[in-house]
Amino acid sequence: MxxxxxxxAAIHRVKGIKEETIVDWLRKASAHVxxxxxxxxxNYHLTRVQLDAMWTYVGHKGxxxxxLKRSIEAHSGEVPR
Numbered sequence: 685m686x687x688x689x690x691x692x693a694a695i696h697r698v699k700g701i702k703e704e705t706i707v708d709w710l711r712k713a714s715a716h717v718x719x720x721x722x723x724x725x726x727n728y729h730l731t732r733v734q735l736d737a738m739w740t741y742v743g744h745k746g747x748x749x750x751x752l753k754r755s756i757e758a759h760s761g762e763v764p765r
Contacts (some may be wrong), residue, residue, distance in 0.1 A: 685699075686710075693705055717739075721735055724738075
C-alpha cells in the first residue's frame with residue numbers, strides 16, 4: 685500500500701494496523717535488504733546499478749505471477765476474484 689502512495693494513516697484506517705507497527709516492519713525490512721546487498725556486493729561483485737535492476741525485477745515478478753495466475757484461472761473456468 686505504501687508503494688501505491690497510501691499514507692500510513694490510510695493504511696491504519698483500511699487495515700487496522702498501527703502506524704508505529706508499519707514503521708517497525710519497514711525498519712526491519714530495510715535492515716534485511718542492507719544485509720542482502722552487502723553480501724551480494726562482497727561475494728558477487730555486483731554494481732549498485734545491477735542491484736537496483738535486481739530489486740526492480742524482484743518487485744515486478746510478483747505482479748506478473750498474479751496476472752498469470754488470474755489468466756490461468758479464467759481459462760480453467762474459475763471465476764476470478
